[in-house]
Amino acid sequence: MATSTVGLINNWLPPTRENYDLIISLWKWFAVFASLQWLIPWYGMGKTSVTSRLNLPGRLGWLAMECPGFLTLLYTLRTLPSQTLSAHTLEAEGLPWQNKVLAALFVLHYTYRAILFPFLQPSMSPLHLFIFLLGISFQVVNGLAIGSWLAAYGPTTQAEWSRQSGTLQFAVGIALFYVGLAANYYHDDELREIRRRAQRRNRNGKVEKHYEIPQAGLFKAMLYPHYFVEWVEWFGFWMAAGWACVPARIFLFNEIAAMLPRAVKGRQWYVEKFGEEKVKGRWAVIPGIW
Ligand SMILES: NC(=O)c1ccc[n+]([C@@H]2O[C@H](COP(=O)([O-])OP(=O)(O)OC[C@H]3O[C@@H](n4cnc5c(N)ncnc54)[C@H](OP(=O)(O)O)[C@@H]3O)[C@@H](O)[C@H]2O)c1
Numbered sequence: 001m002a003t004s005t006v007g008l009i010n011n012w013l014p015p016t017r018e019n020y021d022l023i024i025s026l027w028k029w030f031a032v033f034a035s036l037q038w039l040i041p042w043y044g045m046g047k048t049s050v051t052s053r054l055n056l057p058g059r060l061g062w063l064a065m066e067c068p069g070f071l072t073l074l075y076t077l078r079t080l081p082s083q084t085l086s087a088h089t090l091e092a093e094g095l096p097w098q099n100k101v102l103a104a105l106f107v108l109h110y111t112y113r114a115i116l117f118p119f120l121q122p123s124m125s126p127l128h129l130f131i132f133l134l135g136i137s138f139q140v141v142n143g144l145a146i147g148s149w150l151a152a153y154g155p156t157t158q159a160e161w162s163r164q165s166g167t168l169q170f171a172v173g174i175a176l177f178y179v180g181l182a183a184n185y186y187h188d189d190e191l192r193e194i195r196r197r198a199q200r201r202n203r204n205g206k207v208e209k210h211y212e213i214p215q216a217g218l219f220k221a222m223l224y225p226h227y228f229v230e231w232v233e234w235f236g237f238w239m240a241a242g243w244a245c246v247p248a249r250i251f252l253f254n255e256i257a258a259m260l261p262r263a264v265k266g267r268q269w270y271v272e273k274f275g276e277e278k279v280k281g282r283w284a285v286i287p288g289i290w
Pocket of ligand 1: 255
């Protein structure tokens with residue numbers, strides 16, 4: 001077991017086992033920090049963004065904020081195994097196929113979310129520098145936690161995988177991941193379609209901050225189904241990685257903690273903009289609960 005690592009930041013990027021354990025023990029508390037949003041009315045992104053000298057353009061800001069996560073994961077996968085696994089394990093077997101599949105799914109998700117999403121959006125509201133810095137920090141730590149687990153500190157042999165997550169659990173988890181990913185894309189696209197329709201109607205083509213109540217798919221039952229199905233996606237990832245995969249569990253809980261207050265406050269935003277009558281009968285994000 002390596003007691004030191006060499007990389008972009010020695011011992012941290014990629015991390016030693018000790019530093020990985022420290023990162024995980026602190027990362028668990030992010031959910032508490034994110035829950036402060038219940039108490040703070042300000043949120044400098046999307047519907048609630050306002051003019052500020054610290055605003056970044058929405059599209060580029062989003063791209064730069066979301067890319068570091070999967071890049072950190074890829075860098076960790078590239079640099080950590082050779083410093084922690086025995087030469088015999090690496091030469092004989094390499095990393096197990098399950099590690100590679102999970103890494104590929106993470107990259108697949110962020111290829112859409114980080115790179116394609118901002119360019120598919122007909123328009124995006126500006127992003128405040130503070131939200132940008134929080135988002136980038138989230139991405140780097142999350143990419144480091146999941147990447148280190150996949151590269152070295154989770155199961156690295158088939159024998160370890162047989163104790164971690166059986167083939168059926170792995171397959172059901174991956175299926176859930178894909179259902180969540182496809183549904184996330186579908187509901188994101190309904191929001192895009194609102195602006196594309198407005199663009200077609202509007203001769204000068206400007207649709208910044210044009211909002212309507214979305215109607216397709218699960219939007220009939222709730223206002224933030226794209227959030228809900230994203231949680232389904234990462235629940236599937238955690239299931240496939242095995243219930244003992246702490247970084248996947250923390251990622252899911254941190255996402256819920258960060259997005260739930262936004263969805264609940266977002267529902268209130270719809271009520272204020274369109275009136276209770278138009279929003280009535282739709283939950284924020286979890287039917288029957290919120
Ligand atoms: N926000 C997060 O913390 C977070 C975390 C993880 C994953 N995600 C995922 O990232 C994606 C985007 O998240 P988000 O928080 O930006 O979602 P969002 O607030 O619903 O906005 C998504 C996009 O659709 C536009 N939009 C929103 N509501 C609209 C409406 N009623 N009519 C027309 N256009 C509308 C927004 O335009 P404007 O920009 O002009 O408001 C924005 O470009 C989601 O799929 C989400 O699951 C978000």
